[in-house]
Amino acid sequence: MAIDGPLRLLLFNLVTDADHQVLGFTTNWINALAPHCAYIDVLTMQAGRLDVADNVRVFSVGREKGYSEPRRVLEFYRLLRRLLDERYYDACFAHMMPLFAVMGAPLLAPKHIPITTWYTHRQRSMTLRLATMVSHRVISAVPSSFPLKTDKLRALGHGIDAVLYAPPSQVHDQPPRVIQVARLTPIKNQDVLLRAAAPLDCEVVLVGDTAEGYSTDYREELKTLTRELGMADRVTFTGQQTPQQVRDWYQRSTVAVNLSPPGLFDKAALEAMACGLPTLVSNEAFASLTGPQHKLLHINAPDDVEGLREHLRTLLALTPLQRQQIGQHLRMGVVAEHSLEPLARKVISVLRTGEVASEGTSEVFSEMASK
The missing domain is CATH 3.40.50.2000 (Glycogen Phosphorylase B;)
Incomplete structure (x- = not known):
């Protein structure tokens, strides 16, 4: 009724x-x-x-x-x-x-x-x-x-709060920075990002922490992995952040990555897109947003290290203006649909x-x- x-x-x-x-x-x-x-x-x-x-x-x-x-x-x-x-x-x-x-x-x-x-x-x-x-x-x-x-x-x-999550007033480009916003848990595949980014000339920022009440073993495994890959000085673990701090990290980054598997339509990916960031995803549910950039922004599986590395290498090689244009298209879709x-x-x-x-x-x- x-x-x-x-x-x-x-x-x-x-x-x-x-x-x-x-x-x-x-x-x-x-x-x-x-x-x-x-x-x-x-x-x-x-x-x-x-x-x-x-x-x-x-x-x-x-x-x-x-x-x-x-x-x-x-x-x-x-x-x-x-x-x-x-x-x-x-x-x-x-x-x-x-x-x-x-x-x-x-x-x-x-x-x-x-x-x-x-x-x-x-x-x-x-x-x-x-x-x-x-x-x-x-x-x-x-x-x-x-x-x-x-x-x-x-x-x-x-x-998505498109007023809070908005592009920066000035395009960020130095140093190249790849960001992933997610709880530190195996299902989010932060280890895949670390392995993919290890040989690339970029910083990696992992925004988030272990969920309350859960084991911190995976977080420690990630820190150990950064040392084994020789990239400990290029990886930042921010820990828990407020929404405003998360927004600030997006605005200071070059590319975002979201490796949630199918079934997890992760709002963090939408927040990154709303901030005008080219955002790599592994979930086909984002296809309506990535549109003509589908091949550039989709990897085949959330654990595809080689595929993620090649996509990152391609995006980081673009000019700031090219990345900005991709980000503008993504933001328009998020504002319209989400x-x-x-x-x-x-x-x-x-x-x-x-x-x-x-x-x-x-x-x-x-x-x-x-x-």
Whole structure:
């Protein structure tokens, strides 16, 4: 059923922290949805620095306080019952939180509050299957970024802050610098980049760190590999960075690399493209963005060391103007297909009607929200 007027939204979120290394962007997403809503109440697994709109409240189940899992379950139900007693909600949006969607469904269903679950990852689980069952709709960036087959899926694109992630005012060229932004984990293939770049005349910057609670063995293996390859003085491990620091690294770099496998439609690649960087990818889901530069910017597989090396050698041999022109084309595609404000309108449309509205309808919804 279509919903008239500004939405009254309940939002489940994994981490609500403007400074978080990986999930800091969710604050921007929440704030992009806020103008379309009368109010948003966020129930999050973990909270940090809050920087949300005035009509947004955030409630945490306490992982940042060290609460045990059983206590977090109790906190979830205590907070959810309290919110349902205090306010009426038109819809529930579970962002990368299939667990909360499943846990909350028994309380939301009797009140006829439909759940829409956002999920972009290749990992399948019973929890995700259950979340799909209890959700009215599931949404993802592209069809391949949701791992289950379902008629409920609507692909909306990603939500990149194209104001924050923008090209530098002056083209960077010295020294040649290759950047990869990702958690330090084998699935991101940082070791492949190091092996590919070893004989090339360039610096390598690995932006990111090991995820909280995970082993640091891979990070130490990477540092050992830089020494074995004789490139320790050319490789920078930045550790955890804020979104603004990540943007600054992009703007000081020459080429970006993203080696996420199929199924991981990595927003880091889109951020690099938004900054006007020629970006090498191994996932065919980016083909609509790379367009005429497909052969130049795609490698055959995320572990293709030789292929990556040849692509890097070609891009680094281009003139700054040639690379700038490639970057401009990539940025135009990201702004058109994956920028934040259009995504927010699409999400609101699905929450209202279950479908993605035409641009004209989206404008009507925006007018409703402003009244």
